[in-house]
Amino acid sequence: MVMHSTRTDATVLIIDDEPEIRHVVRSALRSTVARVIDAVDGHTGLAAVRAQTPDLIVLDLGLPDQSGLDLCRSIRAYSLAPIVVLTARHIESDKVALLNAGADDYVTKPFSTSEFAARVAAQIRRARTARPGTSGVVETDGVSIDFTSRIATRDSRPIRLTPIEWAILRALTGDPGRVYTHQQLFDAVWAREFGDARQYLRVHITNLRRKIERDPTHPHVIITEPGAGYRFGIPMAQESA
Numbered sequence: 001m002v003m004h005s006t007r008t009d010a011t012v013l014i015i016d017d018e019p020e021i022r023h024v025v026r027s028a029l030r031s032t033v034a035r036v037i038d039a040v041d042g043h044t045g046l047a048a049v050r051a052q053t054p055d056l057i058v059l060d061l062g063l064p065d066q067s068g069l070d071l072c073r074s075i076r077a078y079s080l081a082p083i084v085v086l087t088a089r090h091i092e093s094d095k096v097a098l099l100n101a102g103a104d105d106y107v108t109k110p111f112s113t114s115e116f117a118a119r120v121a122a123q124i125r126r127a128r129t130a131r132p133g134t135s136g137v138v139e140t141d142g143v144s145i146d147f148t149s150r151i152a153t154r155d156s157r158p159i160r161l162t163p164i165e166w167a168i169l170r171a172l173t174g175d176p177g178r179v180y181t182h183q184q185l186f187d188a189v190w191a192r193e194f195g196d197a198r199q200y201l202r203v204h205i206t207n208l209r210r211k212i213e214r215d216p217t218h219p220h221v222i223i224t225e226p227g228a229g230y231r232f233g234i235p236m237a238q239e240s241a
Contacts, residue, residue: 007031010124013054014038015045015071017064021086025058028113032121042066042074049079056124059103060086069101076102082123086111092227096181099228104178106228122177122234138173140233141220143212145169154212164189165208168201172222172232181229205230 010033014025017040026036037052039045042063049057057075061068072083082104087094098106104123107116138145144153147170152159161169171188172180180188186197209216223233 007034008121008124009034010055011035011037011052012056012058012120013045013048013052014058014060015042015048015063016058016060016086017041017062018060021060024113025086025116028117029120032117033124042068042071045071046074046078049075049081053079054081055127056081056120057083058086058120059083061098062088069097072098072101072103080127082127084120084123095225095228096183099179099181099184106179119177126175126177126234138169138176138232142214143221145173147173152212154214159211161208161211164204165211168204168208169232172230176232177234179225179228179231185229201230 012029012033012035014022014036016022016025016038022038026038029036033055037048037054039048042065045057045059045063048054057079059068059072059075063071068085068087072085075081075083083102085098085103085106086109087098087106088109095106105119107119136147138147142155143159144151146152147166150166152161152169167189168185171185182197182201185201190200205222206216209219209222212221213219220233223231225231
């Protein structure tokens with residue numbers, strides 16, 4: 001069953017030179033946002049960011065006048081609005097570079113329009129709501145994490161977490177739905193410049209998933225984004241709310 005998002009008053013800017021892609025994105029977001037505007041290249045796209053102050057930007061990497069990566073960095077100099085990148089690239093280093101340049105999420109072509117709309121809705125909601133950060137209670141998929149009391153439960157049953165596991169969850173829930181690269185998480189948790197970020201995280205996240213996931217082989221709380229890193233799972237009911 002497809003869950004439909006409640007329409008928000010948000011404005012989304014699409015920066016893409018392909019009419020077909022702009023049409024697909026506009027159609028996918030018809031029931032999600034109130035207004036969709038577009039730009040056909042990086043120059044007009046950046047001008048629209050400055051003049052229209054969109055709530056979210058959909059950025060295609062294959063622009064005719066400049067690198068999508070450079071444009072992503074330029075947008076970040078003017079706007080904190082979430083950036084969702086459309087890319088046909090599957091190379092891990094490209095995805096990591098995008099996230100480090102300021103992108104909040106990426107969708108690989110071809111993509112599901114319903115999943116795309118849910119991701120956009122989640123990013124807009126996340127940007128408009130207070131971030132739980134290191135205090136308060138975060139709940140998802142039967143897991144409750146109370147950072148103030150340092151109490152975690154799964155279906156009301158206590159979960160014992162190590163200090164490193166608390167630090168990983170604190171970093172991920174500081175911006176729910178955002179994709180964190182391996183290096184970004186490593187820096188946030190270990191606060192040092194040396195060490196194998198992938199190896200450290202692989203071990204600790206495997207152990208953490210055994211404790212908090214219903215099925216560690218099919219995680220819904222800590223989600224792997226292939227070739228990029230991890231994000232904290234937002235329940236579909238919230239993504240589509």
